[in-house]
Amino acid sequence: MAEAFETFTSRAIPLPADNVDTDQIVPARYLKVTDKEGLAEALFHDWRFTDNGRLKDPPFVLDRPGLAGRRILLAGDNFGSGSSREHAAWALFSWGIRAILSTGFADIFRNNALKNGLLPIQVERGRQRQLFELVADEPEAEFTIDLASQVVHLPGDEDLPFEVDPFAKVMLLAGTDELGYLLGKTTEIDAWEATHPGRVDTLTGAGT
Amino acid sequence: MSARPRTLFEKIWIDHLVSQDPEAPAVLAVDLHLVHEVTSPQAFTGLRQRGLKVRHPERTVATADHSVPTHPRSLPILDQLAAAQVDQLTANCREFGIPLHGLGSPNQGIVHVIGPELGLTQPGMTIVCGDSHTSTHGAFGALAFGIGTSEVEMVLATQCLLQRRPGTHEIRVDGRLRPGVSAKDVILALIARIGVGGGTGHVFEYGGEAIRALTMEQRMTICNMSIEAGARAGLIAPDDTTFEYLHGRRHVPQGDAWDAAVERWQSLPTDDGAEYDKSITIDASVLEPMVTYGTNPGMGIPISGRVPNPDISGDSAARRALEHALEYMNLRPGQPILGQKVDVVFIGSCTNGRISDLRLAASVLKNRRVADGLRVMVVPGSEEVKKQAEREGLGEIFRAAGAEWREAGCSMCIAMNGDQLNPGQYAISTSNRNFEGRQGKGGRSFLASPLTAAASALTGVITDPRTLPDFDSAPATLSS
Numbered sequence: 001m002a003e004a005f006e007t008f009t010s011r012a013i014p015l016p017a018d019n020v021d022t023d024q025i026v027p028a029r030y031l032k033v034t035d036k037e038g039l040a041e042a043l044f045h046d047w048r049f050t051d052n053g054r055l056k057d058p059p060f061v062l063d064r065p066g067l068a069g070r071r072i073l074l075a076g077d078n079f080g081s082g083s084s085r086e087h088a089a090w091a092l093f094s095w096g097i098r099a100i101l102s103t104g105f106a107d108i109f110r111n112n113a114l115k116n117g118l119l120p121i122q123v124e125r126g127r128q129r130q131l132f133e134l135v136a137d138e139p140e141a142e143f144t145i146d147l148a149s150q151v152v153h154l155p156g157d158e159d160l161p162f163e164v165d166p167f168a169k170v171m172l173l174a175g176t177d178e179l180g181y182l183l184g185k186t187t188e189i190d191a192w193e194a195t196h197p198g199r200v201d202t203l204t205g206a207g208t
Numbered sequence: 209m210s211a212r213p214r215t216l217f218e219k220i221w222i223d224h225l226v227s228q229d230p231e232a233p234a235v236l237a238v239d240l241h242l243v244h245e246v247t248s249p250q251a252f253t254g255l256r257q258r259g260l261k262v263r264h265p266e267r268t269v270a271t272a273d274h275s276v277p278t279h280p281r282s283l284p285i286l287d288q289l290a291a292a293q294v295d296q297l298t299a300n301c302r303e304f305g306i307p308l309h310g311l312g313s314p315n316q317g318i319v320h321v322i323g324p325e326l327g328l329t330q331p332g333m334t335i336v337c338g339d340s341h342t343s344t345h346g347a348f349g350a351l352a353f354g355i356g357t358s359e360v361e362m363v364l365a366t367q368c369l370l371q372r373r374p375g376t377h378e379i380r381v382d383g384r385l386r387p388g389v390s391a392k393d394v395i396l397a398l399i400a401r402i403g404v405g406g407g408t409g410h411v412f413e414y415g416g417e418a419i420r421a422l423t424m425e426q427r428m429t430i431c432n433m434s435i436e437a438g439a440r441a442g443l444i445a446p447d448d449t450t451f452e453y454l455h456g457r458r459h460v461p462q463g464d465a466w467d468a469a470v471e472r473w474q475s476l477p478t479d480d481g482a483e484y485d486k487s488i489t490i491d492a493s494v495l496e497p498m499v500t501y502g503t504n505p506g507m508g509i510p511i512s513g514r515v516p517n518p519d520i521s522g523d524s525a526a527r528r529a530l531e532h533a534l535e536y537m538n539l540r541p542g543q544p545i546l547g548q549k550v551d552v553v554f555i556g557s558c559t560n561g562r563i564s565d566l567r568l569a570a571s572v573l574k575n576r577r578v579a580d581g582l583r584v585m586v587v588p589g590s591e592e593v594k595k596q597a598e599r600e601g602l603g604e605i606f607r608a609a610g611a612e613w614r615e616a617g618c619s620m621c622i623a624m625n626g627d628q629l630n631p632g633q634y635a636i637s638t639s640n641r642n643f644e645g646r647q648g649k650g651g652r653s654f655l656a657s658p659l660t661a662a663a664s665a666l667t668g669v670i671t672d673p674r675t676l677p678d679f680d681s682a683p684a685t686l687s688s
Contacts, residue, residue: 018529019404019504023643028622032275032289034249034296046645051631076525078405081438081504082643084340085247086356104405107374107440108340112356165372166231177358179254182366185235188227189368192237199239199333200459202269202307 003117004175008098009144010071014135015061020075021082022109026091028083039091062095072143074131075102079120080109089116099145101152103128114168115178119147121162147172213479216445217376217411220351220476224334226368233370239333239350241363242319243270243306245297246624247338251361252300263367265305269328272297272310273318275624278587278614281312287626304364317590317616320344320558324428325592327457331446331473336363341558341640342441343434347427348454349446349476351411354435374440375410378484381418383493388674390568391426392560392638392657394418395433396498398490400508407439410485413478414444418492424453425564432559433640436505445477499545499670500642500655502533507642509545511660511672517541536644537652538632545670548654552635553584553611553665554647555658557621560638561589563596565658570602572662572673573609579668584611585627587619611665623648636664 030042048060055063073092079102080088089112092100099119113120123131134141134155144153147169152160171178214222226235241264248270255262262268275290277283285291294311301308309315315322320341323329329345335352336342338360345352355369363369381394399406412434419427427444434442451470454460461469496510507530509516518530518541534541539548555561555569566588578584586606588594594616597603606613620627621639629635629651638661642653654670663673673679 018525021643023646027645028624031246032293034293036250046649081404084338084354084356106438107408108354115358167233178370179362182362182368192226198267200328201266203266
């Protein structure tokens with residue numbers, strides 16, 4: 001991740017389905033790549049396209065007229081369940097999504113998102129319902145996501161504060177990654193390993 | 209000195225805590241890192257870009273399982289992308305010095321099948337893999353969980369991970385399972401009860417009489433699907449069953465070191481009085497075989513049950529989800545799940561592709577024929593499972609029954625390798641996910657136990673294994 005997460009304003013894409021699993025976000029047959037390129041095309045592929053490769057009619061929400069370029073996904077409960085594939089986060093980012101609002105996120109997806117410049121924002125159920133109603137009534141409503149202040153500015157000067165892992169927040173705002181931080185812990189890791197021998201040796205057979 | 213009572217999870221966590229800065233996640237040491245072809249290429253690329261090495265290749269092991277064909281190994285991989293991915297894994301392992309049980313190796317297989325098989329999975333360890341079903345290894349009392357590719361890179365480079373400490377749920381399964389009801393039915397019943405997000409942010413520790421009575425392979429089935437309830441990991445305290453399974457395996461300590469290891473492992477179980485954030489109790493004695501009807505693993509019912517009616521289900525979101533699922537599955541509200549036609553039977557996967565699963569399936573299929581027009585695929589979880597099954601004559605039983613007896617891999621559980629449903633087809637599967645398109649675009653999956661899947665293979669419709677003609681007369685072979 002190289003980009004710093006900056007405050008931005010966008011309209012929202014409403015996806016009111018619950019338990020959206022990562023097999024829907026990126027179907028498994030698109031996992032044969034050895035890089036991170038081209039995954040935007042795979043995003044929600046089987047919800048977007050018919051068996052013969054045409055856009056569905058009516059189109060899936062991503063393909064509705066006027067919704068291209070939106071950076072906020074307003075999702076149903078428990079977004080990102082199932083497979084650990086980070087391709088799901090890569091595909092959403094590659095499409096242009098930068099924040100997802102839901103009542104909850106699956107653990108692995110949340111971790112993957114935060115490592116890829118994609119901010120999961122957890123909201124209460126009642127508030128989620130209001131947001132879906134707002135976007136249904138006013139599809140052009142704009143939201144400003146301010147990570148530094150941990151606030152979503154809603155239309156009409158209303159503010160929606162949110163929680164975020166303080167460590168992930170620092171990483172996102174700086175656009176640095178966690179591996180850099182972990183590499184900075186080499187002294188501690190060396191010290192720990194000096195008193196904790198390996199449990200197995202995959203190269204030679206029996207462990208200790 | 210009286211230490212505060214601790215849970216199994218807490219003991220492993222503390223034992224692997226390298227350091228922790230204020231406000232930052234813990235730096236947690238990883239004992240064993242399992243690698244496969246699908247979630248690792250970008251991590252190795254990252255290492256190369258930064259000029260990093262693999263810190264502990266001897267605590268890392270790789271195999272090719274997800275995208276490999278299950279046709280005879282003498283045939284080439286026809287899918288160019290899959291072939292390139294497998295070649296990439298081989299090249300990466302060679303460059304970074306990681307042992308690889310690749311195609312053609314006698315130890316190739318699904319990563320979560322070969323870890324325990326080789327004795328690499330041991331109590332008290334931390335185990336990670338870029339695969340959500342890493343929770344399988346928790347059956348040995350190891351803290352094991354799936355990670356993303358960025359984390360794979362972190363573990364390759366540092367043998368550590370940054371982790372927030374999860375909470376804990378105790379899952380007590382009291383009583384005894386009735387004949388014909390298996391570990392798979394227990395976990396499907398749990399997920400049906402708490403939902404696919406019910407365990408988010410928490411590690412499950414399974415206990416109780418029914419869990420203690422399970423074999424290691426059955427325990428792996430339970431822990432494997434913990435992720436399907438959203439749990440971070442599943443754990444079962446090690447006991448004599450665990451030690452008996454591990455004794456003598458290739459990578460476990462030998463001789464005096466074995467005795468010392470067992471003594472250490474015996475201190476792992478949760479102390480009396482230790483507290484969990486939440487406890488859930490299940491009565492094993494009332495469980496039936498379970499089958500899913502919908503498009504996530506939480507949409508499951510007892511096999512004698514009926515497909516739920518959206519009109520009488522809770523809030524509007526639940527109704528919408530159920531309507532959508534039934535539309536995708538093309539099932540009628542209120543219809544019995546028994547007797548539902550299937551086109552394909554899939555027996556395999558990291559959930560139910562081990563030798564005991566195949567023995568159960570074979571006990572049903574022996575001297576019988578699968579239903580006309582039905583495709584029945586039996587896919588061993590590893591080369592070793594395949595060889596063992598053939599030594600026992602199971603492969604011949606499957607072939608004689610008209611089933612396909614294939615090579616080891618993930619196969620139709622994830623349908624990346626060409627083993628897949630056609631649009632609209634129904635499968636009854638011993639695997640772990642019934643998501644839309646999971647087993648092939650447009651395909652429809654019913655999740656069930658190996659016994660239920662094998663019973664359904666005889667009839668071509670969803671069938672209760674307890675109603676097979678010789679079920680009562682042969683409970684020793686047919687019950688699990």
